[in-house]
Amino acid sequence: MKSATVPTVFIIDDDRGMRQAIYDLVESVGLRAESFATGEEFLGTTQIGRPSCLVLDVRLPQMSGLDFQRRLAETGMQIPIIFITAHGDIPMSVRALKSGAVEFLTKPFRDQDLLDAIQQALQRDRTAQEQQAEIHDLQERYDALTAREQEVMTLVVSGLLNKQISSEIGASEATVKVHRGHVMHKMRAGSIVDLVRMADKLKLSPRK
Amino acid sequence: MADEDVQKTLAELSRDLQESKARLEEAQRVAHVGHWEWDLESDVVVWSDETYRIFGLRPQERPMDLAAVRAMVHPEDRESLYRGVDENLVDGVRPEAEFRIVRPNGELRTVHSVTPQRWTSTPGAAKTDASGRPYKLFGTVQDITDRKRAEEALKQSQFYLSEGQRLAHMGSWASNDLGIRWSDDLGIYWSDEVYKIYGLDPQNGAPNLKRYLATIHPDDRASMAETIRVMHEQRCGCDVTKRIVRPDGEVRYVRCVGVPVFEGGVFKAFHGTTMDVTEHELLTQELRRERAYLTEAQSLTHTGSWACNLFTREIFHSSDENARLYGFDPSQGTVPFDRFYNGILAEDEVALRAKLENAIREGEDYDIEFRIRRTDGAIRFLRGIGHHNPSQEMGEYVGITMDITERKRAEEEREKLRQLEADLAHINRVNMMGELAAALAHEIRQPIAASITSANACLRWLARDPPDLERARAAAARIEQDGNRAADVINRMRSFYKKGAPPERGIVDLKDIIREMTALLRRETVRHSIKIHSELDVDMPTVLADRVQLQQVFMNLMLNAIDAMRDTGGELTIRSRLTPERQLVVSIGDTGVGLPAENTERIFDAFHTTKPQGTGMGLAITRSIVEAHGGRVWATANQEAGATFHFTLPAKPEADA
Numbered sequence: 001m002k003s004a005t006v007p008t009v010f011i012i013d014d015d016r017g018m019r020q021a022i023y024d025l026v027e028s029v030g031l032r033a034e035s036f037a038t039g040e041e042f043l044g045t046t047q048i049g050r051p052s053c054l055v056l057d058v059r060l061p062q063m064s065g066l067d068f069q070r071r072l073a074e075t076g077m078q079i080p081i082i083f084i085t086a087h088g089d090i091p092m093s094v095r096a097l098k099s100g101a102v103e104f105l106t107k108p109f110r111d112q113d114l115l116d117a118i119q120q121a122l123q124r125d126r127t128a129q130e131q132q133a134e135i136h137d138l139q140e141r142y143d144a145l146t147a148r149e150q151e152v153m154t155l156v157v158s159g160l161l162n163k164q165i166s167s168e169i170g171a172s173e174a175t176v177k178v179h180r181g182h183v184m185h186k187m188r189a190g191s192i193v194d195l196v197r198m199a200d201k202l203k204l205s206p207r208k
Numbered sequence: 209m210a211d212e213d214v215q216k217t218l219a220e221l222s223r224d225l226q227e228s229k230a231r232l233e234e235a236q237r238v239a240h241v242g243h244w245e246w247d248l249e250s251d252v253v254v255w256s257d258e259t260y261r262i263f264g265l266r267p268q269e270r271p272m273d274l275a276a277v278r279a280m281v282h283p284e285d286r287e288s289l290y291r292g293v294d295e296n297l298v299d300g301v302r303p304e305a306e307f308r309i310v311r312p313n314g315e316l317r318t319v320h321s322v323t324p325q326r327w328t329s330t331p332g333a334a335k336t337d338a339s340g341r342p343y344k345l346f347g348t349v350q351d352i353t354d355r356k357r358a359e360e361a362l363k364q365s366q367f368y369l370s371e372g373q374r375l376a377h378m379g380s381w382a383s384n385d386l387g388i389r390w391s392d393d394l395g396i397y398w399s400d401e402v403y404k405i406y407g408l409d410p411q412n413g414a415p416n417l418k419r420y421l422a423t424i425h426p427d428d429r430a431s432m433a434e435t436i437r438v439m440h441e442q443r444c445g446c447d448v449t450k451r452i453v454r455p456d457g458e459v460r461y462v463r464c465v466g467v468p469v470f471e472g473g474v475f476k477a478f479h480g481t482t483m484d485v486t487e488h489e490l491l492t493q494e495l496r497r498e499r500a501y502l503t504e505a506q507s508l509t510h511t512g513s514w515a516c517n518l519f520t521r522e523i524f525h526s527s528d529e530n531a532r533l534y535g536f537d538p539s540q541g542t543v544p545f546d547r548f549y550n551g552i553l554a555e556d557e558v559a560l561r562a563k564l565e566n567a568i569r570e571g572e573d574y575d576i577e578f579r580i581r582r583t584d585g586a587i588r589f590l591r592g593i594g595h596h597n598p599s600q601e602m603g604e605y606v607g608i609t610m611d612i613t614e615r616k617r618a619e620e621e622r623e624k625l626r627q628l629e630a631d632l633a634h635i636n637r638v639n640m641m642g643e644l645a646a647a648l649a650h651e652i653r654q655p656i657a658a659s660i661t662s663a664n665a666c667l668r669w670l671a672r673d674p675p676d677l678e679r680a681r682a683a684a685a686r687i688e689q690d691g692n693r694a695a696d697v698i699n700r701m702r703s704f705y706k707k708g709a710p711p712e713r714g715i716v717d718l719k720d721i722i723r724e725m726t727a728l729l730r731r732e733t734v735r736h737s738i739k740i741h742s743e744l745d746v747d748m749p750t751v752l753a754d755r756v757q758l759q760q761v762f763m764n765l766m767l768n769a770i771d772a773m774r775d776t777g778g779e780l781t782i783r784s785r786l787t788p789e790r791q792l793v794v795s796i797g798d799t800g801v802g803l804p805a806e807n808t809e810r811i812f813d814a815f816h817t818t819k820p821q822g823t824g825m826g827l828a829i830t831r832s833i834v835e836a837h838g839g840r841v842w843a844t845a846n847q848e849a850g851a852t853f854h855f856t857l858p859a860k861p862e863a864d865a
Binding site: 090 | 650653654655656657658659660661662664665668669672676679682683686689690693804
């Protein structure tokens with residue numbers, strides 16, 4: 001993973017003049033820019049660094065910007081998108097925004113509008129990145145638990161008392177307490193509430 | 209016997225004699241018969257008073273002798289008369305003679321002189337001497353001039369009659385049986401010519417009924433028998449033409465005319481004529497046939513023939529079809545010139561009259577087209593061709609008139625279609641212009657957007673501390689490039705957008721346009737189950753406008769309405785009304801999706817579109833056309849469903865409407 005401090009703005013526009021202009025504008029504010037004429041080119045050659053965002057022309061030669069957005073979502077690539085278009089209409093922009101686009105700009109746009117959108121997108125990406133990092137961390141901790149500890153954690157976050165857990169897993173209350181202590185420690189949870197939040201982030205399904 | 213008695217007797221005798229003489233004189237005067245005595249010895253001639261009168265003299269005016277008599281005989285008759293007399297005197301008697309005399313006043317008379325008996329045997333008439341030679345002649349003379357003239361006239365007329373009959377193939381007949389008695393015997397008299405016509409021998413006499421009917425052609429026999437029966441029963445005349453078959457097999461047409469003759473109200477006989485009309489009949493049939501062909505041809509080609517004097521407005525001939533062209537019933541008799549002429553439409557009449565007057569004056573042929581209002585009210589196009597024969601009177605023309613309405617209509621229809629095609633081509637071109645404009649707008653937008661962005665970038669490079677001049681210069685270079693790119697696009701666009709012909713304003717009836725557009729969009733409307741319904745002001749005034757542009761306005765608005773109902777079907781309503789300010793308001797409503805909730809006014813902006821395929825040009829073009837015509841256009845939402853687009857156009861002022 002590259003340095004998280006150098007955000008990258010990817011630009012896909014088939015119009016060379018437009019592509020270069022945006023590239024230059026982005027660099028003029030100290031951001032890194034990479035530009036592509038087609039979506040395929042972008043997918044084929046780029047390792048996507050973080051944080052980053054995508055400035056995407058709606059009308060592309062082979063695949064429309066909207067279709068490209070869908071395709072990215074399908075491949076699990078999460079990157080904030082700013083749409084730009086020379087002839088947008090209302091339904092098109094609605095569709096784009098509903099599919100998670102950060103902004104929909106009509107050419108020609110004010111430079112500040114684009115830069116603001118880029119900043120917003122990068123911030124969104126940064127947040128997403130942090131969330132992903134946190135989950136990753138939690139997952140590592142969770143994976144470090146023994147099977148019994150994982151079982152106890154699930155029952156704890158489901159709100160069961162030690163006595164109930166004991167009868168559930170067929171162990172003494174004292175043993176349950178020991179497991180519970182290990183879980184809290186390994187997961188670095190300060191409280192039960194903390195642990196529940198972690199389980200939530202890990203999408204552990206509580207026992208009913 | 210006493211002398212007295214004798215005297216008395218003599219006196220009585222003398223009186224009787226005087227009376228007899230007076231009576232004789234009177235009788236002679238009444239009968240125009242005179243007598244004469246000629247003493248051959250003395251040549252003295254004694255005439256009665258009437259003889260004097262016959263010779264144009266006063267009675268006993270002067271004593272007569274042979275020489276005096278001779279002098280009064282017409283010179284041409286003198287010799288033969290006296291030679292006859294001399295011969296008679298030698299050979300015996302010439303009982304009578306006819307000769308002309310010349311009266312003293314020069315008048316010619318014809319007289320008939322008779323010596324009643326041979327004097328040899330009748331001493332009362334001629335006196336003979338002892339030797340038996342007559343010495344005195346006696347005779348009468350009668351003025352037969354009038355009778356003679358009547359005879360001459362009769363002879364003449366008989367001659368003419370028979371000659372005429374011969375020449376005319378006409379015979380005469382008379383029958384007193386026909387009509388009195390219904391019998392086999394016709395009791396008929398035929399003149400020679402009748403026999404000749406029937407090819408029969410006069411020696412065999414006139415035919416009886418059976419033989420007569422046998423001469424009639426089998427096809428005409430029954431009707432002829434019926435004619436004779438009716439004549440017999442009703443004693444009425446006849447005028448029939450029938451065919452006969454001559455003994456040699458030749459068929460002839462014979463016309464038979466008969467009239468009943470009454471005397472004092474009592475039927476006497478039938479008189480009649482028989483004519484061989486074969487040639488006439490064949491000619492008539494031929495003419496009838498020709499005429500039928502001609503009539504048929506005229507009717508098929510809607511062509512009437514005529515002959516008239518355009519100057520005196522006299523019609524000599526007008527065929528049935530000619531009358532029909534104008535809507536007249538040919539069976540109602542001849543139509544006077546003015547009734548034909550008055551059918552011509554007033555707006556065509558002026559030009560027509562000028563042409564005719566010119567043709568008449570120059571004695572030239574003419575070929576003209578004009579419209580008439582037929583008696584049934586229909587407007588028809590006619591073509592008239594007139595031919596003037598220089599040998600004829602001034603203004604005398606023969607010609608034809610043709611109904612060319614269908615041809616004209618077809619021409620008009622073709623012209624309309626051609627016009628519509630041209631208009632459509634124009635509309636297509638305009639539509640294409642719309643597409644083109646949209647495409648070009650996109651192309652221009654790109655470089656402009658790029659150069660604006662580059663300009664922004666450039667400013668940012670310059671604003672750095674220290675300014676990054678290298679990057680700023682590169683950005684400025686791109687601005688130039690993109691600026692040029694935009695200019696190129698515009699140049700390209702210019703070559704497409706040759707400013708079209710300036711709008712041509714003319715009088716336009718919106719009803720026509722609506723009808724055309726409705727027809728044009730029929731397929732679209734049917735496909736999307738859309739009903740077009742129009743509520744137009746009956747007295748909708750015309751407008752002064754560019755027809756093609758108005759077609760576009762209707763086309764755009766109607767297409768919009770159809771688009772709005774594309775998925776649902778519905779009703780497209782076209783309404784018109786006239787405001788008191790003489791603004792014509794046309795409203796085109798649909799029952800479709802309706803207007804966008806906001807920015808109703810923006811829908812008329814160029815490139816503003818809510819349709820996936822739309823260019824956003826339709827309403828913009830509509831607005832610019834309507835506004836160029838001094839009107840305005842707006843849209844309202846319907847209470848129930850859909851939207852209505854309205855536009856106004858100034859109506860043409862009534863004064864010159």
